[in-house]
Amino acid sequence: MTTDAIKGFPKDFRWGAATASYQIEGAKDEDGKGPSVWDMVCRQPGFVWEGHTGDVACDHYHRLEEDIQLMKACGLRAYRFSLSWPRIIPDGNGTVNEAGLAFYDRLIDALLEADIEPWITLFHWDYPYALFCQGGWLNPRSPEWFEDYTRVVVKRYSDRVRHWFTLNEPQCFIGFGHDVGSHAPGLRLGLSEVLLAGHHTLLAHGRAAQILRAEARTPAQIGWAPVGCITFPATDRPEDVEAARKEMFDIKASSDPHNNVFNNTWWGDPVVFGRYPEDGLRIFGSAMPRVTEADMQLIAQPLDFYGGNIYCGSTVRAGADGEAEHVETTPGHPLTLYGWKCKPETLRWGVRFLYERYNLPIVVTENGISCMDWVMEDGAVHDPQRIDYLSRHLKALRQAITEGADVRGYFHWSLMDNFEWSEGYKQRFGLVHVDFGTLQRTPKDSASWYAEVCRTNGANL
Ligand code: GCO
DSSP: OOOSSOOOOOTTOEEEEEOOHHHHOOOTTGGGOOOBHHHHHHTSTTSSGGGOOSSSTTOGGGTHHHHHHHHHHTTOSEEEEEOOHHHHSTTSSSSOOHHHHHHHHHHHHHHHHTTOEEEEEEESSOOBHHHHTTTGGGSTTHHHHHHHHHHHHHHHHTTTOOEEEEEEOHIIIIIIIIIIOSSTTOOOOOHHHHHHHHHHHHHHHHHHHHHHHHHOSSOOEEEEEOBOOEEEESSSOHHHHHHHHHHHHOOOOOSSTTOOOOSSHHHHHHHHHSSOOHHHHHHHGGGSOOOOHHHHHHHOOOOSOEEEEOOOEEEEEEOTTSOEEEOOOOTTOOBOTTOOBOOTHHHHHHHHHHHHHHOSOEEEEEOOOOBOOOOOTTSOOOOHHHHHHHHHHHHHHHHHHHTTOOEEEEEEEOSBOOOOGGGTTSOBOOSEEEOTTTOOEEEOHHHHHHHHHHHHTTTTO
């Protein structure tokens, strides 16, 4: 595709930032909230770095009005947040907790008052502990439990909320949580059980999408937020582009018996096409659960956009036979605090390849960088790496748009530093610095820089 005239971002492009309930709220057992599987693993010695927990996190539960002001300082037009299922239904199924519902009422009303559009993620990993004790995602009733939970929140919030994500990163909460064991609930299951739990989450996605479509009180815009496992071409040569595209969407047998489902198509193809990818079916063979045509029809509910949590990717070129060859990066290549390589092309090609495969508008549901941020002697938090990372990645995103990708929004990860799962509070992704001792918030330099991006719709890039 030619890139003669760099187009800007679409006029109604949604500039936002994202968080997740367990990572920022705290109030782990306040006002009737039930425990989640992340509360469980935080009690397991050695599971989280330095024994950190989400018991308090950013204490957002008690500071939402202050945090809305921070969102305004960051220039947000939209805010992506998740609901804590066990805060709303403490046992995960059955009795609803009015105080939990009321918290999100206050948050949504304050967002609308601040002219910030609420985008809700139904599930971002804080699975109800009580349901985990009944088998969790392995239980064949788990899709029904998720449907019941969705029905409660759609009834309560869909008069004011129009944008919904069903699941955040099944590759992580099934892959890391039930296969690798590094995320909650910390299981290292056999492949059959991993695929069964994965199938139930896809059924849960389908049921939630049906409820949203049928029962939302304002027309719902429905999507989901898988992680983007990105490979991109070393050059724009067609053969490199095709090799990278193929590599990004192939499923290959894993040498690690506990790392089988961290890919794009095992999840994206059922949701969009209503079928599991043939290469995965061949590899997984007899480990597959019993799947019916009715299952696949339920999973493939019509969506309005396809989300992508896109951070880093790997570079590929076409070998002599056209097959992908991974290109090693030079020693000393720029790395984030997490050790992720900074490669802006990831966003250009990741968005393009996902758009060209699934033919749905794309929303970048997460992108950002973990830096070694701290409050400096002058009282400010200078984060030039984050500004540079953002500038490069947003230009790459703009190029994808110029090359024809239909991109509707960008949610920066994250609004504020928060609980980074098994890494605890070591990784800082926020536009706003949080002192986890005092809970004082300090907008970083990137906050005002990003506010200008939001205000000018990217014209300042
Ligand atoms: C993810 C999760 C976020 C993480 C963020 C940084 O993509 O892993 O959605 O909760 O905190 O991506 O790793």
